Amino acid sequence: MVGRFGRRLIAMEEPILAAHEISMWAYAVLTALRDRPMRTQAALASAIGADKTRLIPVLDDLQRRGLITREPDPADRRVRLLSLTSAGGKLHAAVQGDIRAAEEALLAHVAPEDRARFLAVLQALNEVR
Amino acid sequence: MVGRFGRRLIAMEEPILAAHEISMWAYAVLTALRDRPMRTQAALASAIGADKTRLIPVLDDLQRRGLITREPDPADRRVRLLSLTSAGGKLHAAVQGDIRAAEEALLAHVAPEDRARFLAVLQALNEVR
DNA sequence: TATTGTTATACTCTATAACTATA
DNA sequence: TATAGTTATAGAGTATAACAATA
Numbered sequence: 001m002v003g004r005f006g007r008r009l010i011a012m013e014e015p016i017l018a019a020h021e022i023s024m025w026a027y028a029v030l031t032a033l034r035d036r037p038m039r040t041q042a043a044l045a046s047a048i049g050a051d052k053t054r055l056i057p058v059l060d061d062l063q064r065r066g067l068i069t070r071e072p073d074p075a076d077r078r079v080r081l082l083s084l085t086s087a088g089g090k091l092h093a094a095v096q097g098d099i100r101a102a103e104e105a106l107l108a109h110v111a112p113e114d115r116a117r118f119l120a121v122l123q124a125l126n127e128v129r
Numbered sequence: 130m131v132g133r134f135g136r137r138l139i140a141m142e143e144p145i146l147a148a149h150e151i152s153m154w155a156y157a158v159l160t161a162l163r164d165r166p167m168r169t170q171a172a173l174a175s176a177i178g179a180d181k182t183r184l185i186p187v188l189d190d191l192q193r194r195g196l197i198t199r200e201p202d203p204a205d206r207r208v209r210l211l212s213l214t215s216a217g218g219k220l221h222a223a224v225q226g227d228i229r230a231a232e233e234a235l236l237a238h239v240a241p242e243d244r245a246r247f248l249a250v251l252q253a254l255n256e257v258r
Numbered sequence: 259t260a261t262t263g264t265t266a267t268a269c270t271c272t273a274t275a276a277c278t279a280t281a
Numbered sequence: 282t283a284t285a286g287t288t289a290t291a292g293a294g295t296a297t298a299a300c301a302a303t304a
Contacts, residue, residue: 006135078262100132109257118250207285
């Protein structure tokens with residue numbers, strides 16, 4: 001059931017991401033960087049559960065489109081300082097808004113008191129152990 | 130959250146399936162055939178949301194291990210009649226038992242009244258539209 | 259020598275197309 | 282000719298290993 005629901009959500013999000021010309025990984029990057037800038041690409045990769053090598057083309061694209069900054073740290077020129085540009089922040093907000101609206105529409109089929117309980121249990125299960 | 134929970138469940142199930150030397154697709158096949166035998170491989174594939182071509186090595190293996198039968202229909206020798214053997218049924222029951230036990234252990238962290246509600250909402254969300 | 263990022267390579271999963279056999 | 286199943290091939294997505302730059 002969880003698998004089916006997850007696939008349903010992904011199917012629901014895909015056209016939204018496509019409309020903003022952004023991949024799921026790119027969206028994950030924007031979300032992570034909105035929470036806080038990162039000092040290394042490896043830290044970003046582990047934060048979103050991705051491999052560092054498969055993040056590189058994603059970062060290349062985001063940088064080329066002016067959605068993130070990616071500069072060598074003057075103190076240690078091996079590492080790349082990553083942060084969101086204002087354009088990146090705006091795009092993230094737009095995508096997040098669309099996704100939340102779609103989620104709300106789906107959750108509208110559930111009674112409000114069940115809805116809150118459902119989300120709380122889901123969160124609790126994710127925090128077990 | 131749903132994605133994270135789904136990945137967690139998959140990670141939980143993987144060692145169980147591996148212990149029984151069975152893949153996730155093979156388990157899906159056994160489950161579908163336990164519910165009812167199938168008249169064609171294509172019907173089985175669509176029942177479990179798989180492509181018919183990627184089912185073939187799975188069926189080859191299950192047949193070789195004596196877990197399913199797979200015989201040409203005498204009435205139309207193009208189609209293969211599929212059903213579970215008793216060994217297949219036993220293996221499915223064993224795997225399902227182990228998976229259910231692991232799920233119960235996880236759900237034990239949730240209050241019993243929340244648990245039923247959670248599963249009901251999950252099912253309802255899957256039935257929307 | 260160790261670490262960050264990058265590139266090249268290989269591997270897994272999946273889908274598409276071509277083929278065989280039956281009808 | 283049309284359909285069920287099979288095989289061969291190609292395409293994503295991902296991970297592993299080798300490499301370059303910097304410390």
